[in-house]
Amino acid sequence: MEQKPIKKVLVANRGEIAIRIMRSCREMGIETVAVFSDADRTAMHVRYSNEAYNIGAAPSSESYLNIDKIIATAKSSGADAIHPGYGFLSENAAFARRCREEGLQFIGPSPESIEMMGDKISARKKMIAAGVPVVPGTTEKVTNEAEAIKYIKEIGVPVMIKASAGGGGKGMRLVKKESQIASSLRAARSEAKTAFGDDALYIEKYVDSPHHIEFQILSDRYGNTVHLFERECSVQRRHQKVVEETPSPIITPEIRSRMGAYAVAAANAANYEGAGTIEFIMDEQLNFYFLEMNTRLQVEHPITERVVGVDLVKEQIRIAEGNKLPFTQDDLKQSGHAIECRIYAEDTDNNFMPNPGTITHITEPYGFGIRCDGYVYEGYTIPIYYDSLISKLIVWGRTRDAAIERMRRALYEYKITGVKTTIRFLERIMDTPDFRKGEYNTHFIEKNSASLLAEGIYDKKNEDIALIATYAQYMSRIEESKKTNAATTEKKETNWKRQLRKFTSRI
Ligand code: MV4
Numbered sequence: 001m002e003q004k005p006i007k008k009v010l011v012a013n014r015g016e017i018a019i020r021i022m023r024s025c026r027e028m029g030i031e032t033v034a035v036f037s038d039a040d041r042t043a044m045h046v047r048y049s050n051e052a053y054n055i056g057a058a059p060s061s062e063s064y065l066n067i068d069k070i071i072a073t074a075k076s077s078g079a080d081a082i083h084p085g086y087g088f089l090s091e092n093a094a095f096a097r098r099c100r101e102e103g104l105q106f107i108g109p110s111p112e113s114i115e116m117m118g119d120k121i122s123a124r125k126k127m128i129a130a131g132v133p134v135v136p137g138t139t140e141k142v143t144n145e146a147e148a149i150k151y152i153k154e155i156g157v158p159v160m161i162k163a164s165a166g167g168g169g170k171g172m173r174l175v176k177k178e179s180q181i182a183s184s185l186r187a188a189r190s191e192a193k194t195a196f197g198d199d200a201l202y203i204e205k206y207v208d209s210p211h212h213i214e215f216q217i218l219s220d221r222y223g224n225t226v227h228l229f230e231r232e233c234s235v236q237r238r239h240q241k242v243v244e245e246t247p248s249p250i251i252t253p254e255i256r257s258r259m260g261a262y263a264v265a266a267a268n269a270a271n272y273e274g275a276g277t278i279e280f281i282m283d284e285q286l287n288f289y290f291l292e293m294n295t296r297l298q299v300e301h302p303i304t305e306r307v308v309g310v311d312l313v314k315e316q317i318r319i320a321e322g323n324k325l326p327f328t329q330d331d332l333k334q335s336g337h338a339i340e341c342r343i344y345a346e347d348t349d350n351n352f353m354p355n356p357g358t359i360t361h362i363t364e365p366y367g368f369g370i371r372c373d374g375y376v377y378e379g380y381t382i383p384i385y386y387d388s389l390i391s392k393l394i395v396w397g398r399t400r401d402a403a404i405e406r407m408r409r410a411l412y413e414y415k416i417t418g419v420k421t422t423i424r425f426l427e428r429i430m431d432t433p434d435f436r437k438g439e440y441n442t443h444f445i446e447k448n449s450a451s452l453l454a455e456g457i458y459d460k461k462n463e464d465i466a467l468i469a470t471y472a473q474y475m476s477r478i479e480e481s482k483k484t485n486a487a488t489t490e491k492k493e494t495n496w497k498r499q500l501r502k503f504t505s506r507i
Pocket of ligand 1: 135167168169170206210212233234236279281291442447
């Protein structure tokens with residue numbers, strides 16, 4: 001067993017997750033290096049770390065995605081490892097490879113595992129070979145229209161056309177009628193090419209009204225893998241998760257142990273090392289299929305930590321040091337129930353438009369069974385450049401009902417002024433009968449929009465307007481980065497203009 005203790009970690013991230021990671025480092029006696037953009041000089045992760053270095057302009061392409069700068073900062077600060085958090089460079093195989101070449105320990109899986117799982121067609125192939133159930137569909141990329149039509153006629157509509165380089169809901173098209181195949185295929189291909197620079201597509205049978213259930217796994221480099229049970233993530237809006245809970249209210253112990261065994265098999269097939277998540281999609285009859293693997297620490301990891309009693313960041317670091325897993329599957333049990341609510345700086349009465357600004361007051365909930373992972377403070381201005389997540393509120397209860405009651409209490413105590421937040425919206429979710437009964441799927445928010453949203457409507461047209469606002473915000477960010485990166489900026493602008501034209505033509 002080859003072990004190399006980590007003494008100093010550079011955290012290549014910002015916001016709540018950067019602090020979350022540094023907290024575990026502090027408990028382990030590991031020093032931390034923060035990196036920050038021009039927009040983050042006053043950010044909390046900069047204050048929390050032992051050292052902090054500016055890595056560039058506000059747009060993430062100039063800072064949190066700047067591989068050369070981050071590697072150089074790690075080396076000059078004497079860090080021996082890099083934790084990428086989630087988002088940004090966390091699933092970037094080239095970055096993991098650079099770390100390896102530069103003698104820095106990437107706290108995460110190998111670039112080969114990231115690449116294999118990042119390519120959804122190769123992931124599907126691997127899973128089929130490992131005996132893991134995947135959604136019925138193509139195993140090779142779809143090269144032409146005739147082939148697609150022939151295949152879809154065979155398995156029957158509805159189907160999803162997906163980008164192999166996509167994931168998380170990006171680059172997908174639902175095909176309900178055979179007559180839509182050609183146009184959907186064309187649209188999906190051009191979108192995939194634009195968004196990922198890779199136009200490979202595959203086709204899956206459409207699973208209607210699905211549940212999104214994912215399994216947390218941990219693997220060491222000696223071939224030991226355990227799962228840490230499931231997270232139910234079906235309460236989401238436009239592929240953004242809103243509430244997560246564990247255990248799932250719908251799966252049985254028997255299904256749980258079968259899914260867990262498949263999750264372990266999936267990780268082993270990927271020759272995986274570190275913490276990862278196997279996403280399954282489950283239909284109304286409780287049939288489940290592998291969807292994709294996330295090769296990073298996830299936003300919602302704390303509910304697993306709470307119910308299983310494992311600090312996932314510490315385990316990631318121990319694994320990266322070359323240690324064996326300190327527990328076996330039999331050592332792990334679920335105890336009680338945990339729920340996470342994501343608090344975003346968004347205007348829920350205005351199509352969840354991001355609402356950055358200055359926090360004029362904040363009171364966070366405390367007390368038994370409560371964890372609040374945040375990063376904002378009174379007087380702090382949330383920058384426009386990044387994700388609008390303010391904090392994650394995680395509660396534990398002995399039973400699901402107790403956890404819901406505790407979440408209601410915690411949301412009642414939570415006060416934020418200065419920016420609009422999702423807190424009241426989350427209170428309404430906790431009070432929705434379908435949620436209380438645990439009877440919900442991925443259509444939950446849309447189905448309950450009358451009581452959840454002020455306007456009571458889930459309006460397509462308004463979504464388009466929100467998109468235009470996002471576009472406007474994006475353009476203002478681009479203006480800033482123009483000086484340094486003229487060529488790619490121009491290309492991005494053209495793509496966005498093309499997309500904007502498509503949307504405006506629908507209004
Ligand atoms: C699907 C699907 C139905 N059928 N695939 C969305 C995110 C990405 N990970 C895959 N997604 C879906 N794939 C087939 N064959 C429905 C979704 C989907 C979804 C999945 C999980 C959680 C929320 C979702 C919301 C809409 C669509």
